[in-house]
Amino acid sequence: MLVLRPEPAAACTARTLSARGHDAVLLPLSKAEHDIEAVRKALATPHAAIAVTSAEIARLFSTIGTDVAPRLSTRVFAVGQATADAMKAVGFHDAHAAGGDGEALAESIIAHVRVSGAPESPILYLAGKPRASGFENRLRAAGIPFRTVESYRMVALTYPPAAVASALLEPVPDAVLLYSPESARAFFGLAPLLEMPDRFAALRLLCMSPNVAAIVPERFAAQAEIATAPDEASLLALL
Template identity: 65%
Template structure:
């Protein structure tokens, strides 16, 4: 099966490796790259905070690049949105990492439950966030009266793809399946020229979505070809293959 991977690097290459091990052919078409706001993160870590929250493994890549600067913070409790982001934080040295099931709303519930069990602190939770992001996590924290500070730590910047790159990835040959990890990447993907110029070429391509939120960005024409992972993680997404 030929599978199209839209993730940014270096995640795209790791996913390609997993697909190759499963016997699939892969095509890579990253639609964005992460632009890290390192100075903002340094300043945020220097300020008062009781714990750290992350909703993407991209934060582990940013923090990993700080080297010894992160050492004083490695004992700080980290709340991660899912297993993959939690593992990434452990890999760079954080010792106390709690994680939810991949959904931001459930991460907020985990944090609220932890506060009830362990007592609230006067220092805020430091949310090291990306842009764009869904509002659910911050909304649930507000509803639970959890004091927090959001610091935009990285931004996903769209890549300017040439027509040749796009046509090669989508038409030579047409992929059997596309992995859609985020609503933003799904929107960008379906805005590519081949979908407006020759949509019929993709009538048998499976649109594999990480979550219902991602699936909502699939155009109605392709809705019957969409499938949603049982859980919002890559293992569940690949299981759809």
């Protein structure tokens, strides 16, 4: 099983695969660069709650220091139970999980506002780059104030040709886990996929969501399988 997601998540996925009897080959195609100062400044401004769409934010908080301790009682709205649990693990006591994508997270916040009333301060959205626009578009359409702060960005990783060939051709994996459109684009841009596509005719392309599957080139489209929900448990259930 070829795992492309960034570390340390890649290692966690590899352990899960190993426990299920699969051999994992790790080839992270990006890494996260945190903007800790931007997050510190954002936390110092008034905000009604925090919204996060990735557990990467929890990893950021694990390195930010003790000066955020007064903010740990802030309500957190998170995409997915795993992200909510990760925020709790770094000290946020009031973390709530919503569905598996940004639009579901926005709907959760909208439902909360209907019950509790409009917030006096904006929702603080600690976001990554690149990101999908669904969360921000839905909150904007609902008239709920929010402030987006880019807290990390994903930076592409490159490898020597021999390392790529080893991961993809020695032997060709049975399946590749595609978690995001960005990782899918990077994967299909690797030299072996471009230069010898026939070698990958039997490769299963396991996609986290329809948005990921949409990136799969037409010649490989019949090999794409889509998880029933945009979370890792559903993705691995395809195995």
